[in-house]
Amino acid sequence: QVQLQESGPGLVEPSETLSLTCAVSGASVSSISWWTWIRQPPGKGLEWIGEISNSGITKYNPSLESRLTISLDKSKNQFSLKLISVTAADTALYYCAKNGGFDMLYWGRGTLVTVSS
Amino acid sequence: EIVLTQSPGTLSLSPGERATLSCRASQSISSNYLSWYQQTPGQAPRLLIYGASNRATGIPDRFSGSGSGTDFALTISRLEPEDFAVYYCQQFGLSSYTFGQGTKLEIK
Numbered sequence: 211q212v213q214l215q216e217s218g219p220g221l222v223e224p225s226e227t228l229s230l231t232c233a234v235s236g237a238s239v240s241s242i243s244w245w246t247w248i249r250q251p252p253g254k255g256l257e258w259i260g261e262i263s264n265s266g267i268t269k270y271n272p273s274l275e276s277r278l279t280i281s282l283d284k285s286k287n288q289f290s291l292k293l294i295s296v297t298a299a300d301t302a303l304y305y306c307a308k309n310g311g312f313d314m315l316y317w318g319r320g321t322l323v324t325v326s327s
Numbered sequence: 328e329i330v331l332t333q334s335p336g337t338l339s340l341s342p343g344e345r346a347t348l349s350c351r352a353s354q355s356i357s358s359n360y361l362s363w364y365q366q367t368p369g370q371a372p373r374l375l376i377y378g379a380s381n382r383a384t385g386i387p388d389r390f391s392g393s394g395s396g397t398d399f400a401l402t403i404s405r406l407e408p409e410d411f412a413v414y415y416c417q418q419f420g421l422s423s424y425t426f427g428q429g430t431k432l433e434i435k
Binding site (some may be wrong): 246255256257258261269270271272305310311312313314315317318319320 | 328359360362364371372373374377378383415417419422423424425426427428429
């Protein structure tokens with residue numbers, strides 16, 4: 211059974227860097243698949259952040275691309291997100307997911323990140 | 328960016344009734360790239376439908392998806408109490424994904 215678990219600081223100061231990790235169990239990040247980050251501001255809808263393939267190819271939301279890096283750590287079976295220069299608009303519940311085909315089949319429970327001083 | 332517009336924003340129905348949720352794309356998309364998710368309070372979204380009309384594993388057959396081009400729909404044939412939730416459509420196109428803004432299905 212595929213399980214994903216997000217982790218990282220729950221509070222980030224404005225202009226700093228948001229860093230999250232998604233630990234994967236029940237599947238290998240080296241297997242053919244795409245691994246995705248999605249976020250949901252409190253009380254709002256879902257926003258696709260970006261994804262990374264098992265071979266390290268990345269695709270990013272154009273609105274975030276200039277601030278975003280998604281990476282893969284095959285030795286730890288996890289993938290990560292870094293978002294620089296954060297503002298209050300980046301406050302959200304951040305989910306990681308494993309793609310099925312062109313959909314997100316398995317989801318983590320999400321981790322809330324608040325941007326505030 | 329392909330914009331998905333869902334309607335209605337809120338749908339009020341009773342258990343046992345039929346629900347039809349709409350998702351319209353700003354340009355034509357492949358049916359292969361259209362999915363539907365259900366989100367209940369405090370939970371991560373759950374994949375219901377992929378490829379516009381294919382039920383994900385474990386999804387009851389009262390859920391069905393249809394459509395092509397720019398117009399897609401999710402139908403729930405007979406509403407169960409656990410079906411009252413928020414539903415999102417999602418598409419892949421132009422090398423990125425977008426979600427609709429969601430339809431809240433509430434108990435009348």
